[in-house]
Amino acid sequence: MTRDQVAQRDGTNGELTTAQQEREELPAxxxxxxxxxxxxxxFCAPALVRQTYLLTGRRELARESVERAFQLAWQRWPEVALDRDPAGWVRIMAYEYALSPWHRLRPRHRTPEPLLADASDRALMAVLLKLPPPQRRTLLLYDGVGLDLPETAAETEASTPATAYRLMNARAAITARLPDLADPSDLHERLALLASAQRLGAAQPPAVRTGSERRARFWTRAAIAFTVALIGTTALTLRTAPTHYEPPVPPGAEVQGVPAKVGPGSLSEEEMSLREKLRESAGSGPERMAPLVR
Known part of the structure; x- marks a missing residue:
């Protein structure tokens, strides 16, 4: 329909009505x-939880990884909101947290996950978990999420040839164990079915935002407490530290030429007579304490 036909139908001469002008002028x-x-x-959390489950094989870890990623996104929301791909930003954070090797030290991650009901799902999950983490992540992004090779390389921080090499090795490992998944389209469909077969719920957005703010307050208070403790320790050190240089005490040295120490011997006759004379002249009584009046 041409502009003139629209104008004739609306009863105008090609000009917008006042109501239409107001609607177009009002910003969203x-x-x-x-x-x-x-x-x-x-929009992103439910699918991201299922993807992270394929990456780790653990339901609780998948939920926790996505929740932590969105908590971090809320803390850095001005940065994430201006990113050209906020969903990709959150996906990178979730995958990084999920693949952290520190999870192996957690007690609850040492217990095995409940077995899947379907035998084909169990076989596919077993093959996925045996892949090295870089190959598993590359396969999931390319054949699961549907990114192209340059985008997968950029998200995994690898070169395009290295990403292609990882992808080929991962597909070869899956084909060796599951020959019916040699076609990439069949593999993509099976990954989607395996992820959707699990009931993996995500927390509500207000709860994630509240948890993010609570963690931010905790780490802020911890940083303040650490700073105060550091200032106190520094002040105590300055208070008790010496203000001038004190040379160390040199080690002792042996002194030569000192005569040997000897014990007292017997008195001579002269010393014996002197002692007798002193004993006879020194009386006892108060006259020893006060002088005689003459």
Whole structure:
């Protein structure tokens, strides 16, 4: 329909009506940061939990990884909101947390996960978990999420040839164990079915934002407490530290030429007579303490 036909139908001469002008001039109501975050979480979190489950094989770890990633995104929301791919930013954080080797030291991660009901799902999950983490992540991004090779290389921080090499090795390992998944399209479909077969719920957006703010307050208080303790320790050190140089005490040295120490011997006759004379002249009584009056 041409502009003239639209004008004739609306009864105008090619000009917009006042109501239409007002609707076009009114800007769309901008979302608040909380609303924008909730929209991103609602759109990405359920699928991201399923992807992280394929990456780790653990349900609780998948939920925790996605929740931590979105908590970090809420703490850095001005940065994430201006990113050209906020969903990719959160996915990178979730994958990094999920693949951290420190999870092996946690007691609850030493217990095995419940077995999957379907035998083919168990076989596929076993093959995925035997892949090295870089190959597993590359396979999931390329054949699971559907990224192209340059995007997969950029997200995994690897070169394009290295990413292609990882992808080929991962596909070869899966084909060796499961020949019916040699076709990449069949592998993509099986990965989607395996992820969707698990009931993996995600927390509500307000709970994630509240948890993020609580963690931020905790780490802020911990940083303040550490700073205060450091200042106190520094002040105590300055108070008790010496203010001038004190040379160390030199080690002792042996002195030569000192005569040997000898014990007292017997008295001579002269010493004996002197002692007798002193004993006879020294009386006892008060006259020893006060002088005689003459």
């Amino acid at each position: 109501t901008p979302l608040t940061p909380a609303q924008a975050f909730d929209a991103l979480y609602t």
